[in-house]
Each structure stands twice: as structure tokens, then as C-alpha cells.
Amino acid sequence: MVxxxxxxxxxxxxxxxxxxxxxxxxxVGYSVETAVVLCNGVxxxxxxxxxxxxxxxxxxxxxxx
Amino acid sequence: MQCxxxxxxxxHRRYSGQHLCARCFRRxxxxxxxxxxxxxxxxxxxxxxxxxxxxxxxxxVLLHLLHGLQKKVxxxxxxxxxxxxxxxxxxxxxxxxxxxxxxxGVPLHVRSFKxxxxxxxxxxxxxxxRVGACSYCGVFRxxxxxxxxxxxxxxxxxxxxxxxxxxxxxxxxxxxGDFARFGRMGTYRKHVNDQFVPRIKPLREIPEKEIVxxxxxxxxxxxxxxxxxxxxxxxxxxxxxLNTTEExxxxxxxxxxxxxxxxxPFLNEALxxxxxxxxxxxxxxxxxxxCKKCELLDAIRDGLARDDQS
Ligand SMILES: [Zn+2]
Ligand SMILES: [Zn+2]
Numbered sequence: 001m002v003x004x005x006x007x008x009x010x011x012x013x014x015x016x017x018x019x020x021x022x023x024x025x026x027x028v029g030y031s032v033e034t035a036v037v038l039c040n041g042v043x044x045x046x047x048x049x050x051x052x053x054x055x056x057x058x059x060x061x062x063x064x065x
Numbered sequence: 066m067q068c069x070x071x072x073x074x075x076x077h078r079r080y081s082g083q084h085l086c087a088r089c090f091r092r093x094x095x096x097x098x099x100x101x102x103x104x105x106x107x108x109x110x111x112x113x114x115x116x117x118x119x120x121x122x123x124x125x126v127l128l129h130l131l132h133g134l135q136k137k138v139x140x141x142x143x144x145x146x147x148x149x150x151x152x153x154x155x156x157x158x159x160x161x162x163x164x165x166x167x168x169x170g171v172p173l174h175v176r177s178f179k180x181x182x183x184x185x186x187x188x189x190x191x192x193x194x195r196v197g198a199c200s201y202c203g204v205f206r207x208x209x210x211x212x213x214x215x216x217x218x219x220x221x222x223x224x225x226x227x228x229x230x231x232x233x234x235x236x237x238x239x240x241x242g243d244f245a246r247f248g249r250m251g252t253y254r255k256h257v258n259d260q261f262v263p264r265i266k267p268l269r270e271i272p273e274k275e276i277v278x279x280x281x282x283x284x285x286x287x288x289x290x291x292x293x294x295x296x297x298x299x300x301x302x303x304x305x306x307l308n309t310t311e312e313x314x315x316x317x318x319x320x321x322x323x324x325x326x327x328x329x330p331f332l333n334e335a336l337x338x339x340x341x342x343x344x345x346x347x348x349x350x351x352x353x354x355x356c357k358k359c360e361l362l363d364a365i366r367d368g369l370a371r372d373d374q375s
Contacts, residue, residue: 008289032079033308036277043075043278045066045084059281061274062229062304063289064121064158 002050004028008060022046024056034061076278079315087282094279098130098267107265108134108221113141115219115262117210118165118173120146120158122280122287123225125165127268129285131223132169145213145222147206148177150185151293158288165285176213178205182358184365190294192368193375198294201361208349208358214262226266229273232318233303235325240303248336251329257341258350272318 004013006028017024021037021044032046038057039050050056066074072086078093085093102108116131118124131142146162148155159175166173179185182205190198214222231250238247268276280287310317343349344356351357 031308031312033274033311036274036281038281043087043281045074045077047066047077059277060289061277063277063287063291064119 001052003055005055005057007057008063018051019049020047021050021056024050025058028058030058030060035059036061075282076275078275080311080319090275091279091282094271094275095130095133097271099134101270102134102265102267105265107223107267108138108140110139112220113143113218114221114223114265115143115145115210115214115217116171116223117225118144118146118162119225120155120161120288121225122276122285122289123227123230123268123273125161125285125287126276126280126283127223127225128165128169128171129283130267132171143172143174143217143219145210145217145219146173146175147209147213148175148179149202149206150178150187152187154290154293157290161286161288174213174217176209178209181205181209181212182362186294189365192365193372194368197297199297201365202294204357204361208356211260211262212349215260219262222262222264224264224266225268227268227271227273227276228318228322229304229307231266231269231325232307232321233300235321236303236307237300245336248332250325251333257338258343260343260348261341261350270319270322 001014002017002024004015004024005011006013013028015024015027017027021039022032025031025035025037025046036059037044037046038059039048039054041055041057044050066077066084068074068084068086068089070086070089072088074084075087076085076090077083078085108114114131116124116128118128128144135142144162144166146159148159162173177185186198186202186205189195189201195201210222234250235247238250279285307318338352341350341352342354344351344359345354346359347356349356349358
């Protein structure tokens with residue numbers, strides 16, 4: 001399970017996912033252009049793998065100026 | 066992937082094909098900011114710069130970068146926040162501004178719609194007959210940013226518009242056929258009105274995503290809420306189109322801005338008035354005899370009076 005923390009939505013989801021972070025984004029309503037991804041507290045590239053035991057935080061790119 | 070310096074990359078900059086580590090990423094953003102400031106002649110050491118701040122990522126990253134630039138160029142800097150009077154939103158984001166200004170040691174001034182115009186935005190939008198919240202807000206904010214900057218002695222007004230904001234507005238004005246507004250998006254190239262504080266946008270070439278990542282890496286705490294007033298639907302559609310296109314064709318947003326910048330001298334020549342007149346009532350710069358702010362204030366007064374009668 002990957003724990004996905006959606007910061008804007010204030011939601012936590014546990015998803016059965018193993019693979020590059022960019023594959024996870026559309027599952028939670030985001031894309032490479034609309035999200036900054038942190039894995040276990042550190043920013044990662046969307047091509048980086050996430051999987052079992054990881055905590056992935058999704059920061060929305062679009063917000064007030 | 067690895068950064069060219071050997072560290073682990075945290076950012077894939079698709080439009081240039083680079084993989085950047087945290088350190089190289091921050092340097093790249095700072096360099097881009099510096100280049101934009103330098104190539105446009107945005108800031109001289111004689112300037113006093115007012116930085117418009119909201120508590121959101123763009124304006125706080127801008128404040129941070131301007132503060133850093135002061136080590137190289139000895140200009141004066143202060144922060145200017147506008148309290149529109151949006152309960153549950155602005156009262157939440159202003160503490161981020163206060164904290165950032167305290168940390169950096171930058172003086173902060175706050176001006177409110179209520180004190181300056183007599184109405185908070187929430188009061189205006191409670192009226193029965195009204196135009197969209199963003200129309201009032203945009204007009205009042207622009208007017209107040211200009212008058213307050215001037216009164217506080219600023220010679221430049223720095224705004225946090227990023228590449229996404231800029232490319233969206235370029236495309237929106239084109240799609241609407243709003244040629245006049247399309248031609249007024251750049252910086253004024255010559256002096257047009259003593260009351261007008263020239264605006265600079267040092268983040269205009271930096272994508273919104275890079276601003277968010279920069280804020281995270283620089284430890285800048287910001288409010289990532291969106292304004293509770295529904296944004297324009299058209300802007301959302303344009304944003305989605307640009308994001309989808311950028312994903313398939315990295316560099317699209319930059320290309321759009323570059324095209325605009327190449328057109329701008331011609332647009333400017335054709336469209337910019339040699340003198341920008343002042344509003345007959347309030348004295349603020351205005352193309353028409355009565356400025357948009359004064360016009361809206363009249364409409365609000367009439368609208369609220371009608372609401373009282375009914
Ligand atoms: Zn590096
Ligand atoms: Zn006026």
C-alpha cells in the first residue's frame with residue numbers, strides 16, 4: 001500500500017500501487033503539470049518509483065498568488 | 066535520475082530536458098529571476114520596491130527572491146498586503162505574510178478595502194444585483210496597490226505573476242479578441258502618468274510548478290487555499306488546455322510568452338497612449354474620465370440602496 005496525502009483536499013488514501021509517481025497522479029485527480037510530489041517528505045521526480053510503505057504527499061500547483 | 070552535479074534529482078525540467086537536484090534547482094530559479102530583472106531593467110539601486118503579497122506561494126517566493134537580490138543591488142524593499150475582506154480566506158493567509166516579513170526583516174504595510182473604499186468584498190458580493198466577485202476584487206486591488214505603493218514612496222510595484230498566469234492571460238485576451246487589453250499586458254515602456262507606479266513581474270518566466278517546488282525547498286510556508294469565490298470558468302478551461310498541451314509539448318507556455326514579448330514592441334507602439342489621463346474624481350490613472358474603481362463604487366452604492374428599500 002502507498003499512503004497518499006492530498007494536502008488541498010485534506011484527504012488520506014491508502015492505494016495498492018507500485019510504480020512511477022506519475023502513474024499515481026491521475027488516480028487522485030492530478031497530473032505532472034498540476035502537482036508537486038513529495039515521497040517520505042522529500043520532493044521527487046514523477047518518473048521515480050513509489051510503492052509499499054511510502055507516504056506520498058501531493059501539493060497542488062494551482063493556488064492563490 | 067541524477068543531476069549533472071551527481072546528486073539525486075528532485076525535478077525534471079521537461080522543457081529543457083534537465084534533471085535537477087534541490088541545490089541546482091534553487092540556483093536555476095534564482096538565476097532565472099535575476100535574468101528577468103536584469104534584462105528588463107526592472108530594478109535599479111535607486112528604486113524603492115513595493116512587493117504585493119497575499120500569503121500565497123507566488124508573492125512569498127517573490128518577496129524571498131527580492132530580499133536576496135538586495136545583497137547585490139542596494140534598493141529599498143517593503144511588502145504591501147491587501148485585505149479584501151474575504152472571511153475565512155484572507156484572515157487565514159495574512160499570518161503567512163506577517164511571518165515571512167518578520168523572518169526576512171522586511172517592513173509590511175496592510176491596506177483594506179473596507180478602510181480604503183468603505184466596503185469589504187464580502188459586503189459587496191452580498192448585494193442582490195452584482196457582477197462577479199473577481200471583477201470588483203481585481204479593479205479595487207489594482208487601484209489600491211497603485212495608490213498605496215505611491216503613498217508609501219515606492220518607485221516600482223512588484224507582482225508575483227508566474228509563467229502560467231501570464232500565458233493564460235495572453236491566450237484569454239487573444240481568444241476573446243480583446244486587442245486593447247492584449248496590447249497592455251507588458252510593462253509601460255515610457256513615463257505616462259505621475260500617479261502611476263510602474264509594475265514589474267520578475268517571476269513571469271518561471272512556471273507555477275517551479276514556484277511551488279522552490280517554496281518547499283526554501284522552507285517558505287504559504288497558504289495553498291484557493292479564493293472561495295469561484296474563479297472564472299473560462300480561465301480554468303484555458304489553464305487546462307495549456308497544461309495538457311505543455312505535457313505533450315513541453316515548452317509551450319514559454320513559447321507563448323516569447324511570442325508575446327516579440328509582438329509587444331509593435332503592440333505597445335500602436336496601443337499605448339503617450340499620456341495616461343487621471344480620473345476626474347479620485348485622481349488615479351485612468352483611460353476614461355471616471356476610473357473603473359469610481360464607477361464600481363457608484364454601482365455598489367446604488368445597489369446597496371436598492372437592497373435597503375426592498
Ligand atoms: Zn545538482
Ligand atoms: Zn476614480
